[in-house]
Amino acid sequence: MSGSTAPGEARARLGALGRLLYDVRPLTLWERDTETLSWHLRRYRRRCRRFAESYLAPRALQMDRRPDHAVCVELFLESARWRFQTELLPWPLGSGSLKAMAHSFLFPAALKAEELCAACGGLGLALLAHDLGIAPLFVSGDLRAILRWQRAIYDEIRAGEPAIAAFAITEPGAGSDAEDTEGAASARPTTVARRAAGGFRLSGRKCFISNGGIARWVTLFAAVDGGGFDSWTCFLLDQTMTGFQVGRAERKLGQRAADASELVLDDVFVPEARVIGHVGGGWAINRNVLNFSRPIVGAIAVGIARGALERAVAFCETTRLAARPLTAYQDIRLKLAEMTAKVQAGRALVWQAVRYRLPFQASGSIAKSFCGDMAWEVCTEAMALLGEQGYLRQHGVEKAARDARLTQIYEGTNQINRLAVFEGLAESDFAPRPTRRPVS
Amino acid sequence: MSESWEVRARREAVERFAVEVVGCLVGTEGRDGDLTSVKSVMFSADELGIVASANPGSAGYEYGIWGTETLSGDIGPSLEALAIVASRCAGIAMGLHVAGLAARALVAARRQTCERAAIALLEPPFGLGDWTGPPQGPLDGLNARVSARDGELRLRATKTFVYAVPDTVNLLVICRDDSGEHVGVLVDREASGITRVAAEERTGLAACEVLSVALEDAFIAPAARLPAIDAAELLALYWLGVAAIAVGNAVGARRRARAYASERVQAGVPIARHPAVQLLLGDADLAIEAAAATVAQAAAARGKGIDMLRRAALARAIAADNAAHAVTGCLQVLGGYGYMEEYRLEKHLRDAVCLRSVGGRRDDLARFVAMSGGEESWRSRQ
Ligand SMILES: Cc1cc2nc3c(=O)[nH]c(=O)nc-3n(C[C@H](O)[C@H](O)[C@H](O)COP(=O)(O)OP(=O)(O)OC[C@H]3O[C@@H](n4cnc5c(N)ncnc54)[C@H](O)[C@@H]3O)c2cc1C
Numbered sequence: 019m020s021g022s023t024a025p026g027e028a029r030a031r032l033g034a035l036g037r038l039l040y041d042v043r044p045l046t047l048w049e050r051d052t053e054t055l056s057w058h059l060r061r062y063r064r065r066c067r068r069f070a071e072s073y074l075a076p077r078a079l080q081m082d083r084r085p086d087h088a089v090c091v092e093l094f095l096e097s098a099r100w101r102f103q104t105e106l107l108p109w110p111l112g113s114g115s116l117k118a119m120a121h122s123f124l125f126p127a128a129l130k131a132e133e134l135c136a137a138c139g140g141l142g143l144a145l146l147a148h149d150l151g152i153a154p155l156f157v158s159g160d161l162r163a164i165l166r167w168q169r170a171i172y173d174e175i176r177a178g179e180p181a182i183a184a185f186a187i188t189e190p191g192a193g194s195d196a197e198d199t200e201g202a203a204s205a206r207p208t209t210v211a212r213r214a215a216g217g218f219r220l221s222g223r224k225c226f227i228s229n230g231g232i233a234r235w236v237t238l239f240a241a242v243d244g245g246g247f248d249s250w251t252c253f254l255l256d257q258t259m260t261g262f263q264v265g266r267a268e269r270k271l272g273q274r275a276a277d278a279s280e281l282v283l284d285d286v287f288v289p290e291a292r293v294i295g296h297v298g299g300g301w302a303i304n305r306n307v308l309n310f311s312r313p314i315v316g317a318i319a320v321g322i323a324r325g326a327l328e329r330a331v332a333f334c335e336t337t338r339l340a341a342r343p344l345t346a347y348q349d350i351r352l353k354l355a356e357m358t359a360k361v362q363a364g365r366a367l368v369w370q371a372v373r374y375r376l377p378f379q380a381s382g383s384i385a386k387s388f389c390g391d392m393a394w395e396v397c398t399e400a401m402a403l404l405g406e407q408g409y410l411r412q413h414g415v416e417k418a419a420r421d422a423r424l425t426q427i428y429e430g431t432n433q434i435n436r437l438a439v440f441e442g443l444a445e446s447d448f449a450p451r452p453t454r455r456p457v458s
Numbered sequence: 459m460s461e462s463w464e465v466r467a468r469r470e471a472v473e474r475f476a477v478e479v480v481g482c483l484v485g486t487e488g489r490d491g492d493l494t495s496v497k498s499v500m501f502s503a504d505e506l507g508i509v510a511s512a513n514p515g516s517a518g519y520e521y522g523i524w525g526t527e528t529l530s531g532d533i534g535p536s537l538e539a540l541a542i543v544a545s546r547c548a549g550i551a552m553g554l555h556v557a558g559l560a561a562r563a564l565v566a567a568r569r570q571t572c573e574r575a576a577i578a579l580l581e582p583p584f585g586l587g588d589w590t591g592p593p594q595g596p597l598d599g600l601n602a603r604v605s606a607r608d609g610e611l612r613l614r615a616t617k618t619f620v621y622a623v624p625d626t627v628n629l630l631v632i633c634r635d636d637s638g639e640h641v642g643v644l645v646d647r648e649a650s651g652i653t654r655v656a657a658e659e660r661t662g663l664a665a666c667e668v669l670s671v672a673l674e675d676a677f678i679a680p681a682a683r684l685p686a687i688d689a690a691e692l693l694a695l696y697w698l699g700v701a702a703i704a705v706g707n708a709v710g711a712r713r714r715a716r717a718y719a720s721e722r723v724q725a726g727v728p729i730a731r732h733p734a735v736q737l738l739l740g741d742a743d744l745a746i747e748a749a750a751a752t753v754a755q756a757a758a759a760r761g762k763g764i765d766m767l768r769r770a771a772l773a774r775a776i777a778a779d780n781a782a783h784a785v786t787g788c789l790q791v792l793g794g795y796g797y798m799e800e801y802r803l804e805k806h807l808r809d810a811v812c813l814r815s816v817g818g819r820r821d822d823l824a825r826f827v828a829m830s831g832g833e834e835s836w837r838s839r840q
Pocket residue numbers: 147185186187188192193194195197198200201225226227228229270278424427428429430431432433434722724725729732733734735790791792793794795797
């Protein structure tokens with residue numbers, strides 16, 4: 019590029035005011051986006067990045083090769099020391115910032131999810147699934163659940179205990195049915211709760227439960243007294259309960275550092291006090307937890323895509339073709355720019371979704387499904403950019419692609435999420451309009 | 459035109475091999491099945507005449523994958539066989555592809571041998587060596603050289619992503635000689651300078667080994683040198699084989715997804731009844747059919763040199779992209795189960811994303827296609 023037409027040098031030929039209006043600072047997009055945040059969130063985002071780069075990135079490839087529960091627990095404790103595991107309540111009950119929460123409840127969670135998953139999707143999930151497990155306590159709006167249980171779990175964590183939580187809705191026969199209005203209306207859950215003296219007796223199976231194998235606490239949903247999903251009730255179980263067992267741990271394509279296990283309930287007695295919200299209130303809690311968690315899955319996807327992009331850029335800077343770095347070639351520049359635009363679009367959508375004071379069905383599902391698809395595209399494009407090298411584990415790009423693929427599946431498949439977008443807007447944006455006379 | 463009895467019988471034999479031998483290796487256990495049995499699978503492939511060898515007495519010499527029938531231009535059956543095997547395991551199909559292609563090159567060079575070889579053609583960083591684009595064509599980026607010195611040959615070659623099956627004995631290294639012609643040189647695969655990338659360190663195609671060759675002025679016996687080789691044809695067949703494997707891999711994924719969709723019940727009906735799932739399966743169908751048609755067209759077209767190479771590049775680029783699109787859609791049909799190893803959709807996906815890059819990056823192929831033909835020259839060919 020000729021010196022005199024490059025933006026930086028051209029700017030020098032402007033007057034003082036013109037120069038002020040012309041921003042050519044060599045700042046990364048990450049820094050620029052951070053600058054747009056409030057002081058609190060800026061600090062928080064930088065802290066998340068520091069943590070992710072110091073603790074997750076160095077372990078990412080090894081944990082992908084050989085997942086290890088002990089390392090996940092160790093990292094959970096470390097992240098708790100960084101105050102990342104008690105954030106769904108403000109100080110003094112938890113470590114959430116009241117100011118940040120008042121501005122937007124989910125913004126910090128979205129920032130955290132992106133940073134952790136840019137370093138490692140699997141370890142990111144292992145650390146983030148705890149918030150998902152805690153969410154029903156909070157989202158139930160049941161003060162007893164919050165003050166008694168959530169606070170107790172947070173106290174354990176602050177005392178240095180690995181009081182990890184998991185969220186269990188999926189059953190072998192009910193995946194989408196547990197996340198979709200129509201599916202739930204026509205299906206019968208097989209994890210059931212029978213009333214017994216002083217509480218309930220739970221039997222059945224849950225599958226694919228993130229952190230199921232290492233969680234001390236599980237928020238689990240069961241149908242009461244032979245009812246359907248409308249009778250679903252949320253229970254807080256703990257690992258020490260008689261009849262509660264962890265079944266098989268799944269071997270999966272990606273996010274391998276994170277455990278996904280089956281939970282087996284064999285006539286587990288759960289006292290009345292462990293009912294979260296009301297009996298029969300489980301379906302509403304579940305749906306609203308998904309409203310809270312889906313934008314975060316969007317952020318996970320953005321993080322994974324960003325990680326792949328950063329690794330692809332590093333590869334292109336260091337790999338030479340005909341004595342020039344790859345970044346000197348126009349086709350490579352086009353591809354990197356396209357991928358960057360996609361990641362930015364995803365982040366913009368997530369940030370938009372978490373800017374609403376409260377999350378709602380359509381915004382969460384839009385962010386989740388769009389970003390899940392975007393992440394898969396960006397990661398596979400990154401792989402293609404590296405050619406056959408793209409499928410070598412050492413570059414971390416193929417791992418990102420494997421990790422990204424899950425964001426199109428969990429928290430409802432992207433198909434179910436798109437149906438949720440329509441349902442969520444059925445009475446507003448998609449409502450039948452009164453016939454209008456054409457404007458003449 | 460109805461198919462001949464022989465063609466049907468051959469297809470059935472390959473299908474039986476794919477189901478009974480390859481399917482057994484893949485199974486449901488472990489990330490990629492029982493990789494220790496790849497050697498015995500290859501042994502069966504030899505015995506059953508599924509793959510060619512350069513030994514005229516071998517069962518697959520004529521009609522195995524890339525057998526001598528392909529020397530006269532009939533490559534359709536080899537491509538079909540690769541696709542059938544790939545529908546069970548793309549890694550094994552890749553092994554058969556390179557073993558058969560090497561045998562074909564040896565036969566063309568009148569070298570009779572029972573020893574299995576693999577082809578070392580492509581170079582770093584992306585397969586096409588220092589090729590930074592048209593107009594010369596992809597083979598011009600390849601730098602490997604062989605030169606005669608004091609009655610011996612000196613070979614300088616850096617080759618990457620050389621696919622081979624575990625019982626491979628020699629690598630057929632493609633390089634230029636002093637006159638600038640492409641020739642092949644047989645190098646012992648155990649030679650120093652040849653290294654292997656462990657299967658666990660790669661995304662897919664695990665049944666196949668991936669070797670790198672870094673030979674800096676290695677001395678080679680003159681007998682190791684084969685006469686001139688049609689490198690453009692070799693690269694074209696290599697690309698076409700990869701394209702066929704990509705299509706077959708997607709067909710396998712579709713088979714599993716269809717079976718699952720008719721059994722899995724959500725919202726009170728088999729998921730195959732949900733338009734969302736029909737769209738996933740239908741999109742996979744569209745992508746696969748388009749890919750298969752491109753491969754078939756490239757295979758049927760007569761042509762040589764750049765023309766054939768261009769068609770093969772098109773086929774590789776379209777087929778591998780379409781197939782990966784189809785496979786990811788099929789995985790989605792299985793929801794969370796698709797993400798788990800035992801349902802094998804994730805293996806199809808890992809293999810599919812690898813195949814998108816085997817033999818060169820899609821964008822490099824696209825640029826070559828753009829510069830080597832285009833509509834005008836296409837019209838003039840009609
Ligand atoms: C690694 C991993 C971690 C997970 N973590 C958790 C967790 O922590 N807690 C938890 O409870 N669950 C968890 N899940 C479960 C996850 O949310 C489900 O896998 C997901 O909702 C899909 O359900 P399914 O797998 O049963 O697929 P299915 O519901 O069987 O879907 C199969 C296909 O049918 C389609 N389909 C189904 N029903 C309909 C319909 N009504 N209309 C149109 N299309 C339909 C789907 O879109 C999909 O394409 C996890 C899953 C995985 C893979």
